[in-house]
Amino acid sequence: MKIREKFNELKNKNEGALIAYICAGDPSPQATERYVEALVRGGADIIELGLPFSDPVADGPTIQAGIERALNGGMTPDVYFRIVGALNTDVPLVVMTYYNLIFRRGVEKFVKDCVASGISGIIVPDLPAEESGELSVLCKENDVDLIFLIAPTTTESRMKRILAQGSGFIYLMARLGVTGARSDISGSTRDLIRRVRTKTPKAVGFGISNRRQAAEMISAGAEGVIVGSAFVDIIASGKEVEQRLEALAGELKEGMRSK
Amino acid sequence: MKQESRSTKFGKYGGQFVPEVLMPALEELTEQYEKHKDDPAFNEELNYYLRDFAGRPSALYHAKRLSKEYGIKIYLKREDLIHGGAHKLNNTLGQALLTKYMGKERIIAETGAGQHGTACAMAGAAFGIRTEVYMGAKDTVRQRMNVYRMELMGAKVIPVKSGSQTLKDAINEAMRDWVTNVETTHYMLGSVVGPHPYPAMVRDFQSVIGKETRTQMMEREGRLPDSIVACTGGGSNAMGIFYPFLEEDVDLFSVEAGGNGLKTTEKEALHSASLCAGQEGVLHGARTKVLQNKYGQILESSSIAAGLDYAGVGPELAYLADIGRIMPCYSLDSEALEAFHDLCRFEGIIPALESSHAIAYVKKAAASGELGDVTVINISGRGDKDLETVLGVKQ
Numbered sequence: 001m002k003i004r005e006k007f008n009e010l011k012n013k014n015e016g017a018l019i020a021y022i023c024a025g026d027p028s029p030q031a032t033e034r035y036v037e038a039l040v041r042g043g044a045d046i047i048e049l050g051l052p053f054s055d056p057v058a059d060g061p062t063i064q065a066g067i068e069r070a071l072n073g074g075m076t077p078d079v080y081f082r083i084v085g086a087l088n089t090d091v092p093l094v095v096m097t098y099y100n101l102i103f104r105r106g107v108e109k110f111v112k113d114c115v116a117s118g119i120s121g122i123i124v125p126d127l128p129a130e131e132s133g134e135l136s137v138l139c140k141e142n143d144v145d146l147i148f149l150i151a152p153t154t155t156e157s158r159m160k161r162i163l164a165q166g167s168g169f170i171y172l173m174a175r176l177g178v179t180g181a182r183s184d185i186s187g188s189t190r191d192l193i194r195r196v197r198t199k200t201p202k203a204v205g206f207g208i209s210n211r212r213q214a215a216e217m218i219s220a221g222a223e224g225v226i227v228g229s230a231f232v233d234i235i236a237s238g239k240e241v242e243q244r245l246e247a248l249a250g251e252l253k254e255g256m257r258s259k
Numbered sequence: 260m261k262q263e264s265r266s267t268k269f270g271k272y273g274g275q276f277v278p279e280v281l282m283p284a285l286e287e288l289t290e291q292y293e294k295h296k297d298d299p300a301f302n303e304e305l306n307y308y309l310r311d312f313a314g315r316p317s318a319l320y321h322a323k324r325l326s327k328e329y330g331i332k333i334y335l336k337r338e339d340l341i342h343g344g345a346h347k348l349n350n351t352l353g354q355a356l357l358t359k360y361m362g363k364e365r366i367i368a369e370t371g372a373g374q375h376g377t378a379c380a381m382a383g384a385a386f387g388i389r390t391e392v393y394m395g396a397k398d399t400v401r402q403r404m405n406v407y408r409m410e411l412m413g414a415k416v417i418p419v420k421s422g423s424q425t426l427k428d429a430i431n432e433a434m435r436d437w438v439t440n441v442e443t444t445h446y447m448l449g450s451v452v453g454p455h456p457y458p459a460m461v462r463d464f465q466s467v468i469g470k471e472t473r474t475q476m477m478e479r480e481g482r483l484p485d486s487i488v489a490c491t492g493g494g495s496n497a498m499g500i501f502y503p504f505l506e507e508d509v510d511l512f513s514v515e516a517g518g519n520g521l522k523t524t525e526k527e528a529l530h531s532a533s534l535c536a537g538q539e540g541v542l543h544g545a546r547t548k549v550l551q552n553k554y555g556q557i558l559e560s561s562s563i564a565a566g567l568d569y570a571g572v573g574p575e576l577a578y579l580a581d582i583g584r585i586m587p588c589y590s591l592d593s594e595a596l597e598a599f600h601d602l603c604r605f606e607g608i609i610p611a612l613e614s615s616h617a618i619a620y621v622k623k624a625a626a627s628g629e630l631g632d633v634t635v636i637n638i639s640g641r642g643d644k645d646l647e648t649v650l651g652v653k654q
Binding site: 053054055056057058060061064068071076077078098099100101103104105125126127128130131148149150151152153154155158162173176177178 | 267274275276277278279280282283284286421422427431434435438439440441442538539540541542543544546549551553554555556557
């Protein structure tokens with residue numbers, strides 16, 4: 001399913017989208033299918049699957065640790081596309097990875113591998129709009145969404161450029177910094193949601209970990225919420241992982257139903 | 260000229276591959292740097308610090324006994340005599356002054372062996388700016404004395420426990436700090452690496468080395484040298500001495516760390532020779548030559564000289580190597596050690612193990628004639644910091 005179809009479907013139901021991140025292959029390539037299924041059972045609308053890179057500068061300690069477990073568990077881009085291609089799910093899949101892995105594979109081959117394995121969107125946290133030319137063109141040609149981030153520091157002129165290039169959804173950073181759960185989501189996040197004017201759905205991430213925060217973002221006007229570290233924490237614990245992933249997804253989604 | 264200063268790239272290398280949150284900071288830094296680099300007041304203040312605080316100009320020394328031993332006329336550019344014992348201070352004074360002009364209240368930096376961190380601590384103290392330095396946990400143990408030096412000068416050293424716990428991880432962590440505190444903090448990168456404008460800005464601050472060398476050579480020899488040889492990790496001392504000679508008929512040799520030979524495994528390189536053996540990639544904000552595996556995962560590099568131990572290299576050096584303007588080459592750990600002892604014994608100068616790679620290359624290459632009759636070696640730092648390493652090898 002395409003990302004825009006999912007957002008349309010949710011709009012009709014008056015629901016916000018729960019976008020759940022986990023790192024593929026954490027802690028082993030075999031685990032990923034079960035974890036994705038658990039998240040979808042819980043109510044995740046879009047699954048963002050990290051393709052692990054050795055030097056993830058935009059990620060905080062929780063996701064760094066997940067990436068390290070995945071790399072130690074044998075995850076490579078080849079294995080990634082194989083297990084993602086074998087997933088039996090109807091929710092849109094998004095790959096999140098760093099640019100060197102895309103560059104090294106060859107940008108065109110990377111995009112074609114995405115299409116072949118059923119991935120409908122790409123997020124590259126170290127690829128600003130200025131450097132995205134080649135990937136952007138190939139994504140358009142292959143009907144894959146290239147999803148950009150907007151930060152609280154993003155200026156108006158940059159925002160225009162990003163909104164013109166991005167598709168699928170716009171990833172709003174709730175605060176400065178790296179990924180990771182935080183209890184405080186500032187009022188400036190609300191301002192940012194208001195400041196970004198676009199028809200593309202807006203999803204807020206970075207620091208969101210519970211139902212109350214998720215509900216706040218939706219009522220502030222976001223169409224979706226991205227949660228990563230809270231799920232990766234559950235995987236790190238190794239205890240009743242599937243039940244707890246499903247339960248947390250359910251709890252978060254609950255906060256996003258009465259939009 | 261205007262066109263060139265606006266470009267973020269050197270040929271296809273360089274650029275700004277960083278999280279969106281940093282883009283405004285890079286724009287601001289570029290703008291401020293462009294504004295101040297030709298500003299007489301800024302330069303007067305910088306020159307004052309370079310002269311009276313750092314001790315510039317550094318000597319250009321005719322190493323007579325080493326010349327005789329190696330069979331080529333050798334001049335040494337004595338960056339080992341700069342305050343703190345290395346060329347690193349040229350850059351940190353420039354960036355600290357820029358931090359002051361930008362009105363930011365905090366400096367962060369990464370350091371490998373602690374040379375750049377120490378230079379940051381010195382500049383931070385001299386300008387009264389709070390300074391925090393990220394350093395791989397392994398390096399904080401290996402380089403205990405440098406940690407203490409930084410702390411004495413008021414800097415806070417933060418050990419990095421992620422990844423390989425070395426320089427690459429210290430850079431990752433400094434970037435994470437920067438994305439969190441970008442509004443109040445300047446990131447003082449220590450080499451000609453990272454996103455634009457760092458490679459160009461650090462090169463400009465370091466090019467004082469080459470400018471002095473030029474003047475000093477004309478005074479001594481009435482002509483330019485045939486060749487210049489500099490060690491290359493990230494490449495700041497190399498770009499610094501090369502840059503003012505790019506348009507001249509002077510051959511430029513970039514000597515990388517060959518470690519135990521140019522071999523790699525799935526996760527590690529036994530060397531740090533990104534120009535000689537790396538492939539194109541994107542690391543720490545720039546497209547450049549990178550030590551990586553077939554999937555693009557960055558390899559752990561290795562070298563006896565901690566300051567050369569890095570999986571990437573400055574994008575401008577990658578470009579200059581591609582167009583044939585510089586000659587990338589390497590020296591092994593064992594060759595660097597031998598050259599280290601040569602300079603100690605023949606000249607009474609203890610060079611850094613980093614700089615010893617450049618000396619070692621001259622020893623190897625002098626006989627072939629490729630270095631010409633007169634060469635300049637950039638002695639980028641002094642070797643007091645390396646004595647434990649050298650002793651360790653001997654035992």
